Amino acid sequence: MRVYVYLWAIITVFVGLEYWAINQRPQLSVLVFLQRAGIISQYITLSTQPGRWLSLWLGWFGMGLMIIMNVYSLRKRLDFMKNLGRLSHWLNFHIFCGILGPTFIFFHCGLKVRGLVGISFWSMIISLSSGIIGRYIFVQISTQKRDLTKRTAYALERLNTILEKSRISIDPEKKQRILKINLLRVGGHESQINQGLLMAFFSALQGDLRILFTAPPIPKHWPHTAKSYVLQYSLDTRKSHSLENFESMMGYWHTFHFPFAIFMYIAAVIHIISSLIFLGI
Numbered sequence: 009m010r011v012y013v014y015l016w017a018i019i020t021v022f023v024g025l026e027y028w029a030i031n032q033r034p035q036l037s038v039l040v041f042l043q044r045a046g047i048i049s050q051y052i053t054l055s056t057q058p059g060r061w062l063s064l065w066l067g068w069f070g071m072g073l074m075i076i077m078n079v080y081s082l083r084k085r086l087d088f089m090k091n092l093g094r095l096s097h098w099l100n101f102h103i104f105c106g107i108l109g110p111t112f113i114f115f116h117c118g119l120k121v122r123g124l125v126g127i128s129f130w131s132m133i134i135s136l137s138s139g140i141i142g143r144y145i146f147v148q149i150s151t152q153k154r155d156l157t158k159r160t161a162y163a164l165e166r167l168n169t170i171l172e173k174s175r176i177s178i179d180p181e182k183k184q185r186i187l188k189i190n191l192l193r194v195g196g197h198e199s200q201i202n203q204g205l206l207m208a209f210f211s212a213l214q215g216d217l218r219i220l221f222t223a224p225p226i227p228k229h230w231p232h233t234a235k236s237y238v239l240q241y242s243l244d245t246r247k248s249h250s251l252e253n254f255e256s257m258m259g260y261w262h263t264f265h266f267p268f269a270i271f272m273y274i275a276a277v278i279h280i281i282s283s284l285i286f287l288g289i
Contacts, residue, residue, distance in 0.1 A: 009143075012104035064116075066112045070111070071113070074109040077109065099143055100143075106135070110132040127275050128275035131272035132272050138264055142258075145261055149251060159240065159244045160245050167241065186227070191242045193218060193224070193225065195218075196211070196212075196249055197211075197249075205253050205257050208254065208257075209257060
């Protein structure tokens with residue numbers, strides 16, 4: 009997913025700079041340069057105004073990506089596509105198209121979203137936001153409980169081996185206290201099974217954000233390699249405890265996400281048809 013984020017950022021920066029250059033500094037525009045070199049027709053007016061060549065192509069690119077992203081849904085439902093790559097990779101591509109598509113459409117609108125296209129755009133934003141949340145939920149339930157149990161047992165075994173090899177005298181109660189502290193740190197706790205859905209979601213999200221910026225708290229005399237196994241144990245334990253909650257969340261998420269996606273396409277199609285009829289595009 010990180011590659012897609014970088015790719016989206018590069019494309020967005022390029023389109024944004026082009027948008028600014030065409031309106032403010034045409035001599036810095038790549039498209040203007042290509043037109044002067046004869047690669048782009050001289051009869052094409054390079055303008056970001058709605059209805060112009062550039063605006064139309066941004067709109068078509070955006071809509072095209074919003075259509076292509078539905079290949080993920082086909083991959084999930086059609087039997088002959090089930091062996092075509094991992095579902096998680098298709099989900100990442102689905103989200104990438106769902107981010108880049110609205111980005112193009114935002115520039116297509118001239119950075120102003122109003123009227124029917126505004127309704128479609130904000131439906132896309134809501135659908136996009138819920139899609140990102142959906143991916144996070146999917147990650148939490150992507151590993152089965154028995155596999156999580158195996159992984160936590162392996163992490164604990166490796167941790168014990170490392171501590172034994174380091175010849176450090178470890179009090180079992182102190183070790184359990186350290187593991188409990190780290191479980192709380194990643195947003196998990198022993199009563200998480202009975203935790204409410206929203207509390208489980210925000211606890212997990214807060215824990216994942218926390219580990220991005222801070223290392224697992226372990227005693228200074230423990231080997232540095234112990235940190236990765238403490239973290240693995242904590243995360244997998246949290247996922248195991250909250251698995252049922254996140255599975256329930258996925259059901260509610262589908263109920264919320266689907267109507268906005270359908271409404272987005274309906275509004276977009278109406279916008280395209282009205283533009284073709286009334287503007288003569």
